[in-house]
Amino acid sequence: MDDLLSRLSENLPPEALITDPDVTVSYSNDMASFCDAGTPAVVVLPRTVEQVQHVMRTATELRVPVVPQGARTGLSGAANASDGCIVLSLVKMDRILEISPVDRIAVVEPGVVNAVLSRAVGEHGLYYPPDPSSWEMCTIGGNIGTASGGLCCVKYGVTAEYVLGLEVVLADGRLLSTGRRTAKGVAGYDLTRLFVGSEGSLGIVVKAVLALRPKPPRQLVLAAEFPSAATACDAVCAIMERGHTPSLLEIMDRTTIRAVNEMAQMGLPDTTEALLLAAFDTPDPGPDLAAVGELCAAAGATQVVPAEDAAESELLLQARRLSLTALEAVKTATMIDDVCVPRSQLAAMLDGTAAIAEKYDLTIGVCAHAGDGNTHPVVCFDHHDPGESARARESFDEIMALGLELGGTITGEHGVGVLKKEWLARELGPVGVELQQGIKKTFDPLGILNPGKLF
Incomplete structure (x- = not known):
């Protein structure tokens, strides 16, 4: 420990090093439940690329993870510390x-908060679409690390589609530049996406080079009430089948609605x-909203209410x-799942989750990015009750199994981290795991970068 701190302090200012255990413990974990976290030896808060390089050179030399x-808003334990x-x-x-x-384009450092970037580019008439629910807190670096999404993915896509280039400090301290600033570029392997x-x-x-879009008009929202999750999902399928391109298409189940009202x-x-x-965020969203309203009614909506203005929409x-x-x-406590299924299987996913909640006698609310099939079942439980906690974990796993059975994936935007390591292996299969571990070894032969995550 003394050697580590001595070496780090050679090229870091005192304020960049935190060793007080009462403070470092607050950096031990992100927001995920059921994920082990260790005790860090030190917390480093660099301000420059050179300082990050120094940390990695020191870590490589001393074999320190x-x-x-x-911002530690993640939900899979990917940011959890390991001992020492x-x-x-x-x-x-x-x-x-x-x-x-x-x-x-925007060129940013990793600690820029998503909402701060969005407002800054908005002043130039531009738009950075990825908008996770935690956008007022989460950072661009974290968004890149987990390939996060958000509410607008149905029309604009996810973070991976907006990262044009990166500067990355490798495990041994070398600086790697990937990608480009240009609109097109196919030189070599796509290391940026990797x-x-x-x-x-x-x-x-x-550092990240991010693609921007022209700022769209303010969107108008339509709300439709349904007597079942299945009829709401029928409406989703009809909307997409008819070729509509909404800027947002979201579902909240009854449990979620009641929770929002209560709070x-x-x-x-x-x-x-x-x-x-x-x-819809088109110049004239009226016709699209009217057409979608008719599709909702045909699918069984009991009420369809279009917002009259931007304030109601917001x-x-x-x-x-x-x-x-x-x-x-x-x-x-909660466990927030992140299972993405084909849109055609969305109803089966929601109905199956409801059955799992009944089976385990738990409250499980579901909100979903319905337009791309990304569901977020939220398992609510009392962590002081060992029996309920055990049932929560079993239900969480059963939800992931259901997603795979329906042709989906265990994570659409939250990442694997610690929480879903076992399930990543099931989804990828042995050959997939072997190849991905080989990639990891190429970039990090000593295994010091975020050990214990993914595999």
Whole structure:
């Protein structure tokens, strides 16, 4: 420990090193339940690329594991510390280095908060689409690490589609540049995409070139009430089959609606079984909203209410953004699943989750990015009750198994981390795991980068 701190302090200012155990313990874990976390030896908060390189050179020389972190809003344990590790918190590297309206790019450091970037580019008439529910807190580096998504994915896609290039400090301290600033580029293997979603296991992202879009008009939202999750999912399938391109298409089940009303008194229709939110951000969204409203009614909606203006639309979107927070207030703990299935299997996923909740006598609310089939079943339980905690973990696993059975994936945007290691192996199969472990070894032969995650 003394040798480690001595070596780190050679090229780091005192304020960049935290060793007080009462403080370092707060950096031990992200927001995931049922994920082991160790005790870090030191927390480092670098402000420059050179400082990150120094940390990695020191870690390689002394064979000390390094766990990179952003805002720790993750839900899979990917940012959890291991015993004796260096926690490398990148939140102080928070500069927006460039915004180019001509090239439609932003160049940022990893600690930039998603919402801060969104507002900054908005001042230039531009738009950075990926918008996780935690966008007011989560960082771009964390978004890249987990390949995060958000509410707008149905039209605009996920983080991976907006990362054009990266600067990455490798395990041995070398600096690697990947990708480009240009609109097109196919030179060599796509290493940029390899780092997106790698959860800090291959290198430390210290700079990112991000694609931007022209800022769209303010979206208008339609809310439709349904007597069952199945009828709401029928409407989703009809909307997509008819070729509509909503900017948002979200489902909240009855449990989620009640939780949001309980927390925020928003007056949502908690007597309905499912609420579907659809939005369009075209210059004239009226015809699209009317057409979607007709499809919802044909699918069995009991009421269809289009928002009259942007303020009403924002109120409905705020209700959706509060879903996870509201469900977290139902019990003392939650496990937030992240299973993505083909849209055609969305109804089977929601109905199957409801059956699992009944089987295990648990409260499980579901909110979903219905437009791309990404469901978020939230298992609510009392962590002081060992029996209920055990049932929660079993139900969580059963939900993931259901997703795979329906042709889906164990994670659409939250990542694998510690929580889903076993399930990653099931999804990839032995050949897939072998090849991915080989990639890991190429970039990190000593196994010091975020050990114990993914595999």
